[in-house]
Amino acid sequence: MVSKSPLDDPEKAAYAWARYRRIMRLMFGITIGVVLIAIALLYDGEGTESIHFYIAVALGIGFTMLLTSALMGLVFLSNGTGHDAAVDNNLPDNEVD
Known part of the structure; x- marks a missing residue:
């Protein structure tokens, strides 16, 4: 018999998905910061690179x-x-005779 997943419980699933969304919001903020820092470091003011870069x-x-x-x-x-x-x-053993 297959045991039930803890995510089958709506309360535990709601908590887990809220935690996942919190992690994603944090990572979105960090990503924006890293992108801005990278663009600032690459920009030298001479304008030789295209905006597409x-x-x-x-x-x-x-x-x-x-x-x-x-x-x-x-x-x-x-x-x-x-x-x-x-x-x-628990998979059955695959024995070759």
């Missing part, structure tokens, strides 16, 4: 940081709620 840098850094934090947040959500422990890994 700065847009690409901002999107590249921003997308990478947000995707990474979203995936890591899901790992923390899964592990922190005990959802991983509810998985049944």
Whole structure:
């Protein structure tokens, strides 16, 4: 029989998803700060780079940081709620004669 996941309980699920959203809001703020710092460090005032360079840098850094934090947040959500422990890994042995 498959054991129930702790995320099946609406109270625990609401708490876990609220924690995930809090982590994502924090990471969004950090991402904005890192992007602004990167653009400031790259801008030298001479204007030799195109505006497209700065847009690409901002999107590249921003997308990478947000995707990474979203995936890591899901790992923390899964592990922190005990959802991983509810998985049944009792597979039959595959013995070859």
